[in-house]
Every structure is written in structure tokens, then in C-alpha cells.
Amino acid sequence: MKLGFLTACLPQVPLADIAAWAAENDYAALEVAVWPKVGGREFEAGHIDVAHFGAGQAEEVTELFAKHRLTLSSLAYYENNLHPDEGRREEIAAHVLHAVDAAALLGVETVGTFIGRHPGLSVKENVALAEQTFPRLVDYAGERGVKIIIENCVMEGWHPDGYPGNIAYSPELWEWMFSLGLYLNYDPSHLLWIGIDPVTALKPYVDRIPHAQAKDTQLDPLARDRYGFFGKTLSREHPWDEGWWRYRVPGLGQVDWSGVVDALYEGGFTGVLSVEHEDPVWGGTEEKVKQGLRIAHRTLSPLIVG
Incomplete structure (x- = not known):
């Protein structure tokens, strides 16, 4: 097992610069x-332009990772593959395929995304x-030797x-998606x-998990008693304002x-x-984000056998 982070x-x-910093701070991947x-939403980035990616770019990325003795663990494009707008859904699918092509050129085994959901349909209709x-x-x-991995994020802000x-x-839904040939990018925080x-x-699904993520969750049961399991309703300030829990870097939840x-x-x-x-506490500036990554490393590295 190696310890890495999502860019x-x-x-x-x-x-x-990220690769150099990761190596200097003892991350391996x-x-x-x-x-x-053209994205721009929070927690999204385009560190490799997979839509315009060829052998030359693959050689540059490969050399960068070799220089810093890093593993490129996966390509990440977490989007709603069941978007209610059919045109947007096709755009997302096309970008997933671009990511697969780039992964194949780089020798990367996985591309991560979401199943997503059409919010106007029931779960069974979405299935x-x-x-x-x-x-x-x-x-x-x-056909290109790549696995599509699905993160088990609830993505409640999309509803x-x-x-x-x-x-x-949930595990019930993991078993269904495995039947489609998909794999799990397991994240315990959700x-x-x-x-x-x-x-x-x-425990029952490790053989279907080629890649895993590490994020923590901090719970406030007293606030849950006010808002309920699904979080704030009338006082919700933005789609991700649940009010009784929040994500943290590993070790702070x-x-x-x-x-x-x-x-x-x-x-x-x-x-x-x-x-x-x-993590909203260790976010907002580059230095605070990096300090959050240092905290995560201190938490997880003692558990990983070198």
C-alpha cells in the first residue's frame, strides 16, 4: 500500500510543483x-488536459513522476454521468472516455468518476x-486495460x-454496480x-477496490437532533450546508x-x-491546504507498512 493525495x-x-512538494513531504503517489x-467548481481541477493528450504529453508526465519517484495512482473526473440534461450527459461521457485514453497512454490502471443521479427519477429508475x-x-x-472506479460519495448537494x-x-448499490463491471474507489468518510x-x-469488498481515498468526517449529534439526518432545510445557505457534519482531513474526525x-x-x-x-478548516489558501495534507500524512503514514 502507498499513501498519496488527490491533486x-x-x-x-x-x-x-505539486509533484515536487509531494515528494519532499514523503507522499508516494x-x-x-x-x-x-472550463470547470471551476470547488474541489475540481485540470492538472492534465486529457481532451488534448497524446504520446508527447504522456512522456512528459511519465518523466515528471519518475523524476520524483511518484506513482500516478488514478485519473480523477468525478461528475454526474446520469445528468438530467442529455446533452450534458453526453459531454460528461465523452470526457470520461478522454480520461480513459490518457490513462491507457500513461499506463494508469483506473479512472475515477461517479454514477451520479437524475434527481427527477427514483433510484430504481436511475439504476x-x-x-x-x-x-x-x-x-x-x-479494451484499453483500464478500470472505471466509482467513489461512494453521497453527493447530497446535487439533489x-x-x-x-x-x-x-451503500453496499447494496455497490453490488449492483459491480454487476456492470465497475469498481469501487472506497472512501470511508461518506x-x-x-x-x-x-x-x-x-471488509467483504476489498477485492473490488483497486484504489481507495482517505477523508475524515466530524459529526455533531446535537445539531443532527435539530436538523435531522438530511441536514438543514429552511436555513441551508448552499447545497453543501448540511449543518451537523463536515469533512476533515484524516485524524480530525x-x-x-x-x-x-x-x-x-x-x-x-x-x-x-x-x-x-x-477540510474547511485547513482550506482557503495554498499553505493551509498543504498543512492539512501534512496532518493527514502524520495520521496515516504510521499505519502503512513501508
């Missing part, structure tokens, strides 16, 4: 954000839509009432606040990291555990 937390920093340059949408993506990736906006949030024990949920890492080892996981930094 989306440093959207304005060039990949070459990077999960590289590949959103289109049917996904069964029409994903087979061509999975087949295209498989107008804070309900799940990504239908991959399970904690929806009432699922992250370690118990992880309630995730049992010793249990998570031990379960990964016990299940035979040999991939990368990638810190996904969305």
Missing part, C-alpha cells in the same frame, strides 16, 4: 484531477438509466433536498454520516483509520490510499 485540493498549482479547464449509460464506458475502458445525488452510497460502519462495510487500513491489508489491498482534502 484537486490545489487547483491553481501546476502539476510539476498522486491521484491526478482531470476536469476540463435503469445507468444500465443504459455505463456498458459502453466500461467496455471502452476494458435539491439534500438526498443522495450519486447512487453508489459512510460515517449516513449511519454505515466504514470498516464493516469495507471520527473515522477509525486503524480499522480501515487494517481491513484493507487483511483483504489483500496493494493499491494507493489517496487523501482527498476537503
